[in-house]
Amino acid sequence: MRQLKPGQTAPEFCATNVAGKTVRLSDYRGKTVLLTFQRNVGCPVCNLRFHALEQHRTDLRAKGIEVLAVYESAAVTTKQYLGGQTPYAQLIPDPEQKLYALYGAERSFGKLLSGVLLHGGLGKMSASKKLNPHLPKQDGHPDRIGADFLIDPAGRIIRAHYHRFVGDDLPLSEVVADGLPNQAATAR
Numbered sequence: 001m002r003q004l005k006p007g008q009t010a011p012e013f014c015a016t017n018v019a020g021k022t023v024r025l026s027d028y029r030g031k032t033v034l035l036t037f038q039r040n041v042g043c044p045v046c047n048l049r050f051h052a053l054e055q056h057r058t059d060l061r062a063k064g065i066e067v068l069a070v071y072e073s074a075a076v077t078t079k080q081y082l083g084g085q086t087p088y089a090q091l092i093p094d095p096e097q098k099l100y101a102l103y104g105a106e107r108s109f110g111k112l113l114s115g116v117l118l119h120g121g122l123g124k125m126s127a128s129k130k131l132n133p134h135l136p137k138q139d140g141h142p143d144r145i146g147a148d149f150l151i152d153p154a155g156r157i158i159r160a161h162y163h164r165f166v167g168d169d170l171p172l173s174e175v176v177a178d179g180l181p182n183q184a185a186t187a188r
Contacts, residue, residue, distance in 0.1 A: 003104045004160045010035070010151045011102050015070075018078045018091040023068065025155070032065045032158075033151040034175055036089075037105045040073040040140030041081035044128035045121060045167040050087070051131050052172055057088040059176040070094050072140030080136050095139070105147040106162070112143045115166030124167055150175060 004010070010033075014024045025033070036053075038046040053060075053067055060067060067089035071078060075093040082091070094100060115121045128135070148170035150159040161170040 003162055004149070004157055006157050006160055008157050010149060010155055010157050013099055013102060015092045015094065015099060016075075018075055018082065018093060020075075023090055023092060025068075025151075028066050028068075028151075029155055030153045032063070032153060033149075034060070034065055034067045034170075035070070035103070035149040035151060036067065036169070037070045037100060037103060037147045039071070039142075039144040039146060039166070040138050041071050041078050042073070042136045042138035043140070043166075044125040044135060045115070046071070046146075047128040047132050047135055048124055048167070049169050050089075052169075053089050054087060056172045056176055060088060060172075063176060065175060066090075068092060070099050072097060072100070072144055073136075074139055077136050077139050100144070103147060103149065104162070106145050107141055107143045108145050109143045111145045111163070111165045114164075115168065119165045119167060121165075121167060 010025060012025050014022060017023045036049070038049060040046065053069065069089040070092045072095055073093055074095045078091055078093050092099070145166065146163045146169065148161040149157055150170070152158050159170065163169065
C-alpha cells in the first residue's frame, strides 16, 4: 500500500459520521486535524484510545485540534458502543474500508501478534475491560493496523504515523504539546 508522507496534501474525502451527518475533510480547513484510523469499536485496544481521546478533550479543544476517528465498524455497532455519549471526536464508520485504502492503512497478522504478544496488548485488553466490560462484538478485520495523521490548517500532512503494531498510536501528549509533533518524534 502507498503510504502518505509529511508535506503531502491530505486526501480529500466525504463520509457520513455516526450521527448520519456528512463529514468532508475540506470542512476543516483553517483547523488542525488529528485523523485517526482504528480497528473497530469492539477492539479493546481501540477502546483505550477512545478513552484517551476523551481524557484529552479539554486539551485538544484548547489547542483547536479537531479529531476525526475512523472505525471499520458499521454505524449501528458504533452507536451501540457510544450508548448515547457525545464524544469529542467525530466517529466515522467505514465498514467498506474506503478511507483506510485512501490513507494506506494496512492489514498485517504479524503486526497484530506483535502488538498482543510483545507490546503490551494483553495488558491493554485487561485495562480496557475495566473501562468498558461490555464492548460490542468486533465487526472489523482482526489484522487491521491503525494509522494517525496530524493535518495542518492548510490541509497538509504534518505527521503520518503508521502503526508498527496494534496499539502503536501517535502519542496524544505530542499532539497536545503545541499542536505539532516534536522534532525528535518527526525524525522516526
